[in-house]
Amino acid sequence: MDTLARRPMTNRGRMEAERFALAVRTRTLPWLDHALGAHAAGPHASLAGVSRFRNTLTMPGGRETRKELFHAGMRGAIAAMSMSGMRAFTVHVGLLKSTPPETIVGEHGPEVLRELSVDARHVVVELLHWTYGAGGGAVFGSLPDAIRQRPWAGPIYGMLLWFGFQVILVRLLDLPQESRRSIRERTALVLDHALYGAILSELRRRPQR
Numbered sequence: 001m002d003t004l005a006r007r008p009m010t011n012r013g014r015m016e017a018e019r020f021a022l023a024v025r026t027r028t029l030p031w032l033d034h035a036l037g038a039h040a041a042g043p044h045a046s047l048a049g050v051s052r053f054r055n056t057l058t059m060p061g062g063r064e065t066r067k068e069l070f071h072a073g074m075r076g077a078i079a080a081m082s083m084s085g086m087r088a089f090t091v092h093v094g095l096l097k098s099t100p101p102e103t104i105v106g107e108h109g110p111e112v113l114r115e116l117s118v119d120a121r122h123v124v125v126e127l128l129h130w131t132y133g134a135g136g137g138a139v140f141g142s143l144p145d146a147i148r149q150r151p152w153a154g155p156i157y158g159m160l161l162w163f164g165f166q167v168i169l170v171r172l173l174d175l176p177q178e179s180r181r182s183i184r185e186r187t188a189l190v191l192d193h194a195l196y197g198a199i200l201s202e203l204r205r206r207p208q209r
Contacts, residue, residue, distance in 0.1 A: 069138050076137015079199035080130045083192045090188045097185065100165065101129045103177050133196065136161055140200050151201065158197025162190055 090096040098106075105113060105125050113124060140148065140157055147153055170178045181189075 069141055072141020073134040073138040075200055076140065077130045077134040079137060079196045080133020082199050083133065083196045084126055084129065086192045086195055087188075090192070095184055095188045098177075099125075099129075100178060100189070101125045101132075103175055104169075104173065107175055107177070108173055136196075137200055140197075148201075154197035154199070154201030155194040156197065157200065158193040158195070159190055161196075162193040 087096060087099050091099070102122075102125055105121065105128070113121060116124065136157075140154070143153070143157075166178070169175070
């Protein structure tokens with residue numbers, strides 16, 4: 001095997017290899033030739049071209065994808081904080097008696113959580129809500145750009161989250177209090193979810209040019 005490996009390449013073999021390399025460069029992987037910055041005048045790619053190629057390799061689950069999902073999650077958490085502010089207002093003016101996270105914790109929260117003081121329980125509920133918002137933001141950030149960058153995508157996404165909560169979680173967790181909400185309360189909750197989605201749209205990272 002060593003003897004075969006070290007045998008000099010014949011002119012015919014060299015021509016076949018060059019023909020194959022040319023076919024790969026010009027037909028099979030033209031994007032690779034561009035990314036490497038190769039030039040027709042020479043066979044060697046520049047170091048800058050290699051660097052560009054390395055930056056273009058953003059595979060699913062890669063570092064750039066994880067970074068973008070992290071940013072999307074942060075946008076979701078910020079949007080959920082804005083929802084909390086709006087809900088504090090709607091509760092204060094009497095449009096909303098209690099929030100869905102408070103209902104879930106009150107009905108299904110662990111005993112240690114329900115034994116906390118009102119203020120401490122409120123802090124935990126808000127943290128859980130922001131975590132849920134971060135997850136929703138990450139899901140929104142993973143949507144295709146053609147959908148996510150539409151101005152209406154965020155508000156509709158937020159309202160779909162509310163609809164999914166009503167259709168799935170309310171029945172799955174058996175939350176009769178949510179089913180008995182008035183039209184006024186439902187309207188307030190739909191609007192704060194639309195606000196959540198609108199903030200997701202506005203805070204999304206634009207493609208860098």
